[in-house]
Amino acid sequence: MTVSADPKELLEMATRLAAEAGRILVHERPRDLGVSATKSSPTDIVTVMDQRSEKLIVEGILAARPDDGILGEEGASRQGTSGVRWVIDPIDGTVNYLYEIPMWCVSIGVEIDGQTVAGVVEAPMLGETFTALRGHGAWRNGEPITVRGEGSDGPPLPLSGALVATGFGYAAQRRAVQGKIVAELLPLVRDIRRAGSAALDLCSVACGRVDAYYERGTNAWDIAAGALIVEEAGGKVGGLRGAAASVEMTVAAAGGLYEGLCGFLEGRSADQDS
Numbered sequence: 001m002t003v004s005a006d007p008k009e010l011l012e013m014a015t016r017l018a019a020e021a022g023r024i025l026v027h028e029r030p031r032d033l034g035v036s037a038t039k040s041s042p043t044d045i046v047t048v049m050d051q052r053s054e055k056l057i058v059e060g061i062l063a064a065r066p067d068d069g070i071l072g073e074e075g076a077s078r079q080g081t082s083g084v085r086w087v088i089d090p091i092d093g094t095v096n097y098l099y100e101i102p103m104w105c106v107s108i109g110v111e112i113d114g115q116t117v118a119g120v121v122e123a124p125m126l127g128e129t130f131t132a133l134r135g136h137g138a139w140r141n142g143e144p145i146t147v148r149g150e151g152s153d154g155p156p157l158p159l160s161g162a163l164v165a166t167g168f169g170y171a172a173q174r175r176a177v178q179g180k181i182v183a184e185l186l187p188l189v190r191d192i193r194r195a196g197s198a199a200l201d202l203c204s205v206a207c208g209r210v211d212a213y214y215e216r217g218t219n220a221w222d223i224a225a226g227a228l229i230v231e232e233a234g235g236k237v238g239g240l241r242g243a244a245a246s247v248e249m250t251v252a253a254a255g256g257l258y259e260g261l262c263g264f265l266e267g268r269s270a271d272q273d274s
């Protein structure tokens with residue numbers, strides 16, 4: 001039975017598939033799990049479970065919606081004809097998954113005509129399922145979530161009071177530049193957190209677990225669902241100098257703090273590698 005392109009139904013299907021993938025990632029993880037391949041650098045790893053998760057999700061999509069497009073981190077890529085495209089990170093936080101650190105998730109964003117309309121981030125080890133439906137809100141385990149400070153009519157949070165999440169690339173040269181930038185930011189903010197999963201960092205912004213997030217080098221599959229979850233939780237997501245969020249830079253925070261963090265990052269050309 002083909003699922004209609006109703007965003008609510010697409011979200012239900014994405015949530016079901018993410019949960020199914022989460023279950024095998026937890027219960028069928030080989031005890032001797034190793035690295036089955038590397039990508040952009042020796043530390044940019046893939047495991048057999050990344051591949052199994054993506055395969056399960058893709059097969060579930062195509063069984064219900066054979067005309068949809070797909071973009072997956074581990075190679076799933078097909079042009080669809082329906083206008084619906086699924087953007088999949090089968091394990092976001094792969095290094096955490098390999099090291100049995102709980103901060104990993106399955107992230108699925110669903111686009112209609114290029115705009116993300118539904119997103120799910122499933123974090124089985126945290127017992128958290130983050131979902132969002134464009135124009136209708138964002139939820140954690142079915143309960144509405146908002147960015148920290150959203151709805152208060154007080155002044156925007158200053159950078160000095162912000163708990164800021166970030167991440168680092170896999171290439172040594174980029175990491176050296178990112179290390180210099182975070183070293184300059186550290187004395188200006190409350191503190192820094194590096195969780196190892198962009199999708200979960202974005203969900204942490206959306207539910208107020210951190211105040212802001214930024215990272216250079218995230219891919220579409222890292223942020224597709226999480227960006228919508230932040231926006232529907234009252235936050236702002238974008239790149240620097242008014243650009244959209246992209247591999248160049250992704251910034252997420254509540255309004256006033258967003259501008260302050262972007263100003264700091266623009267002043268240091270944080271969307272460059274030199």
Ligand code: LIP
Nearest residue numbers: 091092093094167168196197198
């Ligand atoms: C991860 C991102 C994270 C980044 C890591 C890694 P992956 O994605 O979610 O933000 O800092 O280096 O790229 O590779 O685990 O899917």
